[in-house]
Amino acid sequence: MSSSTPQTPAKSGWALAIATLAAILATLIVNTLSNLYPPQGRNIGEISNTILSGVLITPASYAFAIWGVIYVGLVAYGLYQLKPAQRQAAALQRVNVRLIVACVAQIIWVYLFTLQLFNLSVLAILAILFALIGAYLQVNSARSRVSRPYRWFAQIPLSVYLAWISVATIVNIASALYSSNWTGWGLSSAGWTVLMLIVGGLLAAIVALQRSDVAFTLVYVWAYSAIALRHLAAPTLWLTAAGLALSLLIILSIGRIRRRAPL
Structure with a gap:
């Protein structure tokens, strides 16, 4: 084709x-x-x-x-x-x-x-x-x-x-x-938030690594950056969100190098 x-x-x-x-x-x-x-x-x-x-x-x-x-x-x-x-x-x-x-x-x-x-x-x-x-x-x-x-x-x-x-x-x-x-089964709201951020980040990482999808990955970076900025007073939350956003950019770069995908 x-x-x-x-x-x-x-x-x-x-x-x-x-x-x-x-x-x-x-x-x-x-x-x-x-x-x-x-x-x-x-x-x-x-x-x-x-x-x-x-x-x-x-x-x-x-x-x-x-x-x-x-x-x-x-x-x-x-x-x-x-x-x-x-x-x-x-x-x-x-x-x-x-x-x-x-x-x-x-x-x-x-x-x-x-x-x-x-x-x-x-x-x-x-x-x-x-x-x-x-x-x-x-x-x-x-x-x-x-x-x-x-x-x-x-x-x-x-x-x-x-x-x-x-x-x-x-x-x-x-x-x-x-x-x-919902009481969270004993886990704090911050703990559940970190867990959900990681789950979402893993899904985005799979797409970034396997498909080198720039648009998809950057949306996650945008969202996680906004979550980090909202919680600057809560180190656990903003460090997790910001760390995942940065990690996604790195993983996307690795995926694109592997696939040599065009923009």
Whole structure:
């Protein structure tokens, strides 16, 4: 296969391509409206900073600006996959089905979280996570080098989205446990936070080492750096988060040297 978009001839794909773009735009609109007109008077950020302020693994507020990057990437993908060559590619059609599922689950998650149904919101974010894992594996399934547009408009947006959702899943589960007054089986909240940081860091390290995925890894570095900055007064937490962020950069460098992967 040449260095072009991985494709297999399929149906024209117009309906699926339009549905994909519509799902992305609907998710963006719902997320925007939930911030401007939250159902119970508090948007997601306000809930995190008030009701869930004791969830230690939540990053500093500025970290959530990454949603702007995520939505720009998703809209770019939505437009990219409308092109004839892309919408007819069987691989991207499979990606689109999974992405639509993720978008629908994202909309459901927004309402569950803003309604403070935190336990149910875990189910929704897991649905997003699993759908995105499938989309990520599919969009990265080509064994030969892909075109630059495919990389920038398909692979990178899904890498960024999946990485942030994987971090958000950990935070969401911690939030649900916190809201349920979970006692931690005798382990302190700081201890559980360190454990969750390590688990998340190990997952990111596997992706960095095996796939040399710069976008995915840098999202984790961004999130862990924000967690470290939020807890500068707690040495155990900020040293763990900062140490893991630095370690991920080193592991990514090692992975790229081994694979000699292009940017």
